[in-house]
Amino acid sequence: MRISTSQYFGMNVQTMDDQQSTLAQLYQQLSSGVSLATPSDNPVGAAQAVQLSMQGAALSQYSSNQNTALQALQSEDGSLSSVNNVLTTINTLLVRAGDGSLNDGDRGDIATQLQGIRSQLMGLANGTDGSGNYLYAGYQASTPPFSVDPSGAVQYNGDDGIQHVQVTGTRNIAIGDTGRDVFLGISPAGSSPVTAGNSANTGSGTIGNVSVSNPTDPTNQDKYTINFTSATTYTITDVTASTTSAPQTYAGGQAITLGGGGQNVTISGAPNAGDSFSVTPAAQSSTDVFANLDSVIAALQTPVSGTGGQANLTNALGTAMTQLHNTMNNVTSIQTSVGGREQEIEALQTVTQTNSLQTSSNLADLTQTDLTSVISKYTMTQFSLQAAQQGFSMIQKLSLFDYIGN
Structure with missing residues (x-):
């Protein structure tokens, strides 16, 4: 095959043009630090870079969501710690109020203290986070969840919505709890049946706490009343099942079996005929902490007269x-749940940060210039271009007339 002079010159010029183009591209990579400026530079790498960029953006958003969720849960955690401190103070005052040496004035002072603490608890229930959103209002984050009606009773104005934040591609996490759950509810686990004496009792009978011997007995979920037909006999009515036992003989301090025998309670003192007591499952009793406080405050403000009055006060304090x-x-259970969610988010933050760093590294490998490699290629291409130019310069000087002349 013959190659004409024009073809030879064209091939050499094309080769040098290609080398110059390669040099220009390598120089651009060196000056900009970017090895993948356009998809044509590396189509496969460009597609991978798009995927990595999208993954990096998603991880960045998840990281932001995790920070938001963690801040919200930390605000609630701190608030619940304060609520627990207030409840502990209330418990201390109730124990003190049971001191038999106190008079009506002393108990009145305790009632006044409890009223102040009730206001403090109300303030915590209407607490806000760092952004001014109410912690326990559900979706109504801009409205105070609790208010006091004209009768002095506390009303819940929030809703039952719980806000969630997506912290990973497959995980949404609750970033709050409602005021109804925290201040108006109880935890199914660890709660005790509530015993109470009728405030109209005239005898000196007092009821103790319930003792559970068989937690799985279904009749433990029934409500009971113990009605004294005389000072020495009583009947037990299962209010839930609408059944009443035969009269039983009363002995102070002796265990009274309820329902199927899964729980029992003791009554001490000397009840009078017509006196009654009740045992109510925790979920069916009053779970409103504000209403319960109001009841015990009213009991402490009521003057005590006679053995009946002292017994009624003792029963009211026991109920409270x-x-x-x-x-x-309940508050402790919710705070434990909040703490668990905080720990989960902190663990996810570590994973997300690791994935973000790896994604950024992979993207950099695809798009950023490898200086060592590019400089080496640049130098080799430059040498090749120079050699081609020199060789072409020498060859183009050759002519048949040079040989004829000799």
Whole structure:
């Protein structure tokens, strides 16, 4: 095959043009630090870079969401710690109020203290986070969740919505709890049945706490009343099942079996005919911490007269302390859940940060200039171009007339 002079010159010029183009491209990579400026530079790498960029953007958003969720949960955690401190103070005052040496004035002072603490608890229930959003209002984050009506009773104005934040591609996490759950509810686990004496009782009978011997007995979920038909006999009515036992003989301090025998309770003192007592499952009793406080405050403000009055006060304090125990158990359970969510987010933050760094590294490998490699290629291409130019310069000087002349 013959190659004409024009073809030879054209091939050499094309070769040098290609080398100059390669040099220009390598120089651009060196000056900009970017090895993948356009998809044509590396189509496969460009597609991978797009995927990595999208993944990096998603990880960045998840990281931001995780920070938001963690801040919200930390605000609630701190608030619940304050609530627990207030409830502990209330418990201490109720124990003190049970001191038999106190007079009506002393108990009135404790009631006044409890009223102030109730206001403090109300302030915590209407607490806000760092952005001014109410912690316990559900979706109504701009409205105070609790208010006081004209009768002095506390009303819940929030809703039951719980805000969630997507912290990973497959995980949404709750970043709050409602005021109804925290201040108006109880935890199914760890709560105790509530015992109470009728405020109209005239005898000196007082009811103790319930003792559970068989937690799985279904009749433990029934409500009971113990009605004294005389000073020495009583009947037990299962209010839930609408059944009443035969009259039983009363002995002070002796265990009274309820329902199927899964729980029992003791009554001490000397009840009178017509006196009654009740045992209510925790979930069916009053779970409103504000209403429960109001009830015990009213009991402390009522003057005590005679053995009947002292017994009624003792029963009211026992009821209040059991209700308070259930509230504290509920708040502790919720705070434990909040702490678990905080730990989960902190663990996810570590994973997300690691994935973000790896994604950024992979993207950099695809798009950023490898200086060592590019400089080496640049130098080799430059040498090749110079050699081609020199060789072409020498060859183009050759002519048949040079040989004829000799």
